[in-house]
Amino acid sequence: MRVLITPFPWVPHYYPIVPFAWACVLAGHEVRVAAMPSLTDVVTRTGLPAAPVGPDPAEAFRRAGVDFTPPRGSRRAERPRQAWPRDWPAHPERLSEQQRDYFRKIGLFASLMADAQLDDLVSLARDWRADVVVHDGTQFAGPVAAEALGLPNVRYLLGYPGQLRVDTSYGKDLVPEFPPLFERFGVAPRTEPTAWLDPSPPGVQYPWAPDARVLAMRYVPYNGPGELPGWLGEPPAKRRVCMTWGHTTAEWEGPALVGFIRRTIDAVLGLDVELVLVLSETLRDLLGEQPAGVRVAVGVPMNAVLPSCAAVVHHAGPGTTMAAAALGVPQLMITNHPHNAAMAARIAATGAGRHLLLEEAPEGTREIGAEVAALLEKPSFREDAARLRSGIASQPSPADVVTRVEELVR
């Protein structure tokens, strides 16, 4: 079978599908990863064949006449300040209009990016005779190509609970820019995929509608390739605590977060542990020199760091959260993003970690230190993290899911 994988051109949207792509190759299927050229170098560092489609995102925005400069440090102000309702992905009726507007804006962005790559993607899928289109929910071009060519589509989730419904901004109606993408090809919008591919663990994901066709998949932690520093080859002398603020969060919100991150570092340094900071280059430079004894790792995949850690402190991006969950590491999640917060709340509800909203996080290093110490000292966190880990391990493997996708194609 020829499997056309098409992600939104953003690393956190791509890495979660790599294990499935590998499983396809191992099962003897042909794979192409069709994404905007800005992702090509990422794709060719995952062992997979890239098929660039459309221009880069910046060019797509320029063509659409929409100004899009990454909101460095300003993003927090842009986002609705009011608290996000509890379990909002499962209860979108609880969202305010202002909050829904936030998703409408993402829907607009996703639409104009889809628009710029659609012709390329459809001709690739047609010429290459793809059998199935596998895409994430923010890559609107995926369902359009599938519908235009009468192919099944598999919509994959990133590990977040909920369905990442930017196409409907979590409402009943599609975002206005979505249907015209289909009209170009004279077809009606395809709003529900042939099947969902869901790596979100049992107990973390919300219940699906009874008629939803869902392929549950074991989450295999994959945070990219990397060269490991020598100290990662040694067992730590003291219990190791890892801290990361991810890549996207660090790039966009780093300057606004620096003060808080410094305090959190100080908090962990007050404990009898070895602190490992896994940083993007930007954040490393923002934070400046670290005290002796702090390990700083840049460009090292979390999945290679976490097995040696007793706890992890982070922003609850899906790649970090799910890697920690799959590896059974208790986690302190400090969030300022609605999706991350929804996920962190659900993980914390399993007992495998603690969740704090950034706005509500304690200012004092002593309080933050106490949160981390609790993860290390209270056995329930480790036990519940181990339970979450086995729940994930008991899900169907990527290879099993490939077999299910073969059935969709037949």
Add this chain to the structure above:
Amino acid sequence: MRVLITTFPWTSHYLAIVPFGWACRLAGHEVRVAAMPTMTPAVLESGLTAVPVGPAGGPAEAFERAGIDPRHKPPQPRRGAHRGSEREKAAQDTLSPWPQDWPAHPERLSDAQREAVGRIGLFASVIGDSQIEDLAAVVRGWRPDVLVHDGTQFAAPVAAALTGVPTARYLLGTPGMLRVDTAYGAAPVPAYERLFTKRGLTPRIEPDVWIDPCPPSVQYAYPPGADVLAMRFVPYNGAGVAPDWLRETPARPRVCVSWGFTEAELSGTRMLTLFRQTLDALLGLDVEPVLVIDPKLGELLGELPDGVRTVLSTPLALVLPSCAAIVHHGGAGTTMTASALGVPQLAVTTPPHYALPGFRVAGTGAGRHLRVDEISGGAAGTAEIRGHVSALLTEPAHRAAATRLRDEIAGLPSPAAVAEALARRVRPEEHRSEGVLPCAS
């Protein structure tokens, strides 16, 4: 389990184990790839995690430290040349026909031929020696459950002897056991032996278990007692960008030509002539020739005739599914990729190792095999090559045999199944409920 993969610092030796590495990751195992720093880009390209071992300058630095000149230029065969000198004699002995099925019948090798294999063992020892302490430190620190290595990575068995970690030795797809450590004899080559003895260790030449992606109809019989996990060969020739023209079905049958750079460089001008002959042969057929080569080889070849599509740095596995046949140099990765995809193949090879896969695949009917010295010069040679390619395209027996070989490969245990079997051997306590298989060591 924790799986430490370690490889000879040569890309083709690494590519062969990547699918297994992925399968281990998908099964939830931790995987790290320890190789010389010159290999780090290839490891990162495969999406896995690299742990550099040995000198920063890679093999070149290892040779420099050892005071050995690695310029391993095999002597050129010279038609009708004076064969008087000992050196010329040795050259002819290594290049002229090697005995049939020599990996299964090493007793048929001449002394010069065995010496030629032994020379590879010497180089592998120098490269291995420079990494042993680093590799052993990685094993001691990370404590892998198994060390998965190829037979030319001599640092692995020594590091295993130093640390007690079980070893799984993988093959590259070439028939035979790639016994450069013993030069296909009963005892280790002296340079290999010294790696152990100078560290106060007893030389060890057998791994705990073998991983073999060579299909049974191509592979030779194993020696008695060898514990071998047969594995399906999954083509992986690196990552890359799929060229746009690959989207469309070719108007005429597409014939791929692929030459490994190593082989091209080693074979020198004879290869360049042969290459021209091959392209001329294809241009005389109603086919679309596609040349898949390394950019370095592209430079070596210079300008190519019109009508030949040249593809640089593109994984062969992307191009081959659209091809009706392939002509190649007999590298294990190329031969097995064509075999796994069911594409009939003509292998034009220089002995010793390159000749083996092509020769054995030809034995299944899935292709044809020629030694370089069997091809005439000039237009006559072009016509010979054209005849062979034409036969691959028109004789149904070749296609049928290639399909059979493809199916045979597809029917072998998947990399996932091999990962599981390996876990049972090295971590039997975790598989008790499913029945215990004793550790092979």
